[in-house]
Amino acid sequence: MAKKNDLLPGTLDLLILTTLKRAPLHGYGIALAIKRLSDEVLTVEEGSLYPALQRLLLQGWVKAEWKMTETNRRARFYTLTAAGRKQLGVELSEFQQMIAAIGRVLQDA
Amino acid sequence: MASFVRFLRKVRLLFGREKFRDELNEEMAFHHAAAEREFVEGGMSVEAAHHAAQRQFGNATRLNERSHEVVGFRIETVVQDVAFAMRQLRRNPGFACTAILTLALGICASVSIFAFVDAAVIKPLPYQNPSRLVALFESTPSGPRFHLSVLDYLDWKRLNTVFSGLDAFDSSESLLSTPVGIQRVEGAAVSAGFFRTLAVVPILGRDFRAGEDESGVGSNVMLSYGTWQRRFGGRKDVIGQTVTLNGTPNTIIGVLPPAFHFAPTGSAEFWAALHLSQSEDRGAHGLSAIARLKDGTTLQAATANMQSIAAQLAKQYPDADQGRGATVVSLSDAIVGDVRPIMLVLLSGTELLLLIACVNVTSLLLVRTEVRKRELALRGALGASRLRLTAQFVTEGLVLVVLGSTLGLGSAWMLMQLLIQLIPPPMMIAMPYLKGPGLNLHVLAFVCAISLAAALLFSVVPSLRFSVRTPQDGLCEGGRNTSSTLWRRLGGNLVAIELATAMVLLAGAGLLTKSFYLLLHTNLGIQPEHVVTLRVLLPHSSYAKEQITAVANRFLEEGAALPGVTSISIGHSLPIGNAGGNTMFEIVGQPTVGALKEVNQREVGAGYFTTLQVRLLRGRFFRATEDASKPPVTIINSAMAERYFPGESPIGKRIRFDASEPPIDIVGVVDNIKEGPMDQPMRPAMYTPFAQDPDSSFFLLIRSSRTEDSILSAMAASIHKIDPGVAISEEGSMTERMNESPAAYLRQSSAWLVGGFAGLALLLGSIGLYGVLAYSVSQRTREIGVRVALGAQRSSIYQLVLKEAGWWTAAGILAGLACSLPAGMLMRSLLFGVQSWDMQILTLVAAVLGTAAMMASYLPAHRAASVNPVEALRAE
Structure with missing residues (x-):
């Protein structure tokens, strides 16, 4: 198995929370959304996705409920909670600070 | 607050484990199906899409486990592991019993002897700050420890500048008038400050006051706690009552605490004040003395001070004190100095036994790891992480150790009671500090320490053994031969260690037994047989x-x-x-x-x-x-x-x-x-x-x-x-007196105990050798079958196995010999008439060990020689 583009550590939670900002999604939907939004650059491995979702559930940042999909199959949909929305704000600003910092370092080089 | 909510969620998940797993599986199945559909829409065949999805998805069990690790409690895995370990043990009752019993045996011996060591060596003196207490003796040309005379004592007390208290005592005996007649009782006479110097406070009544030890002062006595309970029913109003000792009334003024004992005066029941007078003869030596060092004073400084005082007295009173000096030793040295080497020898003996037991269990575990390598490889291939497998080893080791320690601790407690019963009463009186060995904090800490060490050994060794191999290796049939060479070498080394340890113990037991024998047959100058003695005390x-x-x-x-x-x-x-x-x-x-x-x-x-x-x-x-x-x-x-x-x-x-x-x-x-x-x-x-x-x-x-x-x-x-009215005591025979004299008794009991340990060590070592050989033979069945099929004689198969056993045994015996010499030197204070290099004993011990080893290897060799080549080859 060749490694796809690895995500920066800690960014998976941020990506998941961001995709859930627009609408509730199931796990596959989240993976698909990240792939599409990043123009197929970022691939979320299932091995990381589901543990991460469990972690977010545990923190209370997302909540899950079973719903029917368009293909008439049961799937677990994840919704952002109020706490999750707040957390997203925190993580986003932290991420932007970091990107800015990295950018400054790279510019100097 | 947030963490509490998280905790509640975890608890909920703990109880809904099944649901959690099902939901996760369903969720991932959905993902799987969706991915597959996408592949098909992208133009793949249904079958190819299925495989692609599966590849992309990876190991479902592992995924599930990883998600589970995020949300589950660590304890939950532990519970699973423990349950699995218990199931493993139940499935292999032979292994489980052997391992647990072996371990329990080692721990039992070790802990019960440690309890005695703790009582005799670590905390033998029930006084405040016992390390500041010293015993004082006069030295004479014939030796360093002789009694003081009253006048020397008074001068020492007056002139010294190093002690905060210096007091004298003497053991005595009295005839006590009781309603049922006159009885001989043990007693002690002490100077007035004796208990204050020891820092012992009576639990009832008072201590002797300063000046109460001068001659002509009325007779007051203090009671030991046991006497107060036994003779006076523990009544509070005993203070002020009188007891008649040697026909004179004495007033009871105090009761000593229950934990108090003072070995030099044995089982003194009544404590009276000395009657010291300046008119005594300086040459009459009958007192013993103790003292408490002033803060900051060292033993050396005290010795120097006392020796200069003694020299001054020798010059002043040459008739009585010429050639007399002073000896200052710590009180614990004076009281337990003689038992300390024996205790340490016994403790070392049990530690060696424990070592053998642990090595034995380790090699059993290694055999099992070998047998389980396919199970482990399978679990690895099915997605169990290395961490999880190691955790499994650790858990299994812990379960073994917990069971073994519990059993060992329980039997140690019983063994201690038995050993205390076996100590003859006169010895017990001389060693009152041995009365209370029990499962106290020290002992429990000791058990925890050795259990931890054992658990570490039992979990680390099999995991190391496992990690030298990749799972593929384990699954592959042909992988057996290479790995079993490595294992055989390791198992053989362990066996050699066991045999060497057994050899050291056997040699120790042999030397002690010979010392005891020589001691009993030493020339006493008398013919003790058929002579009885009894002591008469006239009123x-x-x-x-x-x-x-x-x-x-x-x-x-x-x-x-x-x-x-x-x-x-x-x-x-x-x-x-x-x-x-x-x-x-x-x-x-x-x-x-x-x-x-x-x-x-x-x-x-x-x-x-x-x-x-x-x-x-x-x-x-x-x-x-x-x-x-x-x-x-x-x-x-x-x-x-x-x-x-x-x-x-x-x-x-x-x-x-x-x-x-x-x-x-x-x-x-x-x-x-x-x-x-x-x-x-x-x-x-x-x-x-x-x-x-x-x-x-x-x-x-x-x-x-x-x-x-x-x-x-x-x-x-x-x-x-x-x-x-005559009191009769100490009835017995002269031979009893010999056998129960401290010199003989200490050697006899240590010979018995070390002999017992050595016997067990020999047994464990033989079992270890048998186990390793039997396993090695079972692994080589095919090889042996091939040899036999190619015409090898039965005798050469015997030789094949016995040679292997012979090498290990020889290595064990040689290493044991090398270690026996220093071990014998360490216990030389216990030896009598023999040296640690006593050839007779060493040869005998080597022969015993060699015979036992050959007997242990006969059965596997026999099994190897009777291998049926047809069956052996077909079995694979």
Whole structure:
């Protein structure tokens, strides 16, 4: 198995929370959304996705409920909670600070 | 708050585990299906899409496990592992029983001996700050530890600048008047500050006040806690009551705490104050002393100070103190100094046994790892992480250790009770600190420490063993041969270690047994068989000196008339004692220059040497008529004759204790009698007629053809017929006295214990060897089958296995020999008449070990030789 583009550590939670900002999604939907939004650059491995979702559930940042999909199959949909929305704000600003910092370092080089 | 919510969620998940897993599986199945559909829409065939999705998705079980690890409690995995470990043990009851019992055995031996070591060595003194306490002795040319005289004690106390308290004590015995008659009781007399120096506070009443130890002050006593409970029912109103000791009333002023004991005075029941007076003779040495070091004073400084005081006194009073110095040792050295080496030897013995037990269990675990390698490889291939598999090993090790330790601890407790029962009462009185070994904090901490070490060993070794192989290796049949060579080498090394350890223990036991044997057969100078002894204590008030001789003679007449009695006599003390009763003397006609002459003095009856069958070398024995009215005479032993009358006949020479006393004629020379401990060399001794200096306490020695009990009770009855007020104690036979003397008893008991450990070690070592060989044979069945099929003789198959066993055994024995020598050096204070390189013992031990090893390897060799080649080859 060749490694796809690895995500920066800690960014998976941020990506998941961001995709859930627009609408509730199931796990596959989240993976698909990240792939599409990043123009197929970022691939979320299932091995990381589901543990991460469990972690977010545990923190209370997302909540899950079973719903029917368009293909008439049961799937677990994840919704952002109020706490999750707040957390997203925190993580986003932290991420932007970091990107800015990295950018400054790279510019100097 | 947030963490609490998280905790609640985890708890909910813990109870909804099944649901959690199902939901996760369904979720991932959905993902899987969706991915597959996408592949199909992208133009893949259905089948190719299925495989692609599966590849992309990876190992579902592992995914599930990883999600589970995020949300589950760590404890949940532990519970699973423990349950699995228990199931494993139940499925292999043979392995489980062997491993747990072996471990329990090691821990049991180790812990019970540790409890005694803890009681005797680590916390033997129930006083405050015991490390600041010292024991004081006078040193003389014959040795460093002798009694003080009252005047020396008073001067030491007055002149020293290093002690915050210095006090004297003496053990005593009294006749206690009780409603059921007169009883002999142990007691002690102490100077007034004794308990304050020990920092022991009475639980009831008061301590002696300063000045209460001067002569002429009324008689007050303190009770030991046991006496208060036993004789006075633990009543609070006991303070102020009187007890009659030796016919005089004493007022009870206090009760000592329950934990208090003081080994030098044995089981003293009544504690009285000494009556010290300045008019005592400086040459009469009868006191012992203890002291508490001032803060910041070292033992060396104290020794220097005391020695300069002793030197000053020696100059001031040359008659009494010439050649006398001072010895300062820590109180714990003085009290447990003798038992310490034995305890450490026993503890080392049990630790070696524990080591063997652990090595044995480790090799069992290794065999099991080997057997389970496919299971483990399978679990690895199915997605169990290395961490999870290691955790499984750790859990299994822990389960084993917990079961083994619990069982070991329980049996250790029982063994301790048994061992305490086995200690004879006189030894127990001399070692009161051994009374309380129990499962205290020290012992529990010790158990925890060894359990942890064992658990570490049991979990690390199999995981190391497992990690040298990749899972593929384990799954592959052919992988067996290479790995089993490695294993055989490791197993063989472990067996060699076990055998070497067993060899050290066996050698130790052999040396101790031989010491004990030699000690019992050492020349005592007497024929102890068929001699019984009993101690007589006459009531002080009823008998004057002359009357003592008269009543003693009546006892002798009555005793001699008893049927079966061949000979009866009197001795003020008995052989094989503590070598006390020393006296200074000078030879009449020789100038008293140089070191003082010192000798053991013993008062004995006329028939004493005949009763004990001591050889007369020159001159004559005492006559029955030689009493206080006749000129004083003495018989000396050959050691005294050789030391003080070299090259001349001592008969007719005269000695005296000092210029103020009449000279004593030497009338005979007898063979040396072992007066002191059996393991000490013979010392100069002089015997004087009991009748010339009678005492109200003496022993009767009876040689008879009757059984011990019947003659002792007949004698006691005769004595009580003459005077019912006489207290009789210490009844026993001379051989008992030998066997139960500390020198013999300590060697005997340590020989038994170390011998027991060695036997167990031999058993465990043989089992270990058997196990490793049996496993090795089972692994090589195919190889052996091939050999047999190609025409190998049965005998060469035997050789194949026995050679392997022989190598390990030889290595074990050689290593054991190498370790036995230093081990023997470490316990040389316990050895008597043998050296650690005693060839007889070492050869015997090596032979025993070799035989046991060959017996253990015979069965696997036999099994190997009877391998049926057809079956062996088909089995694969």
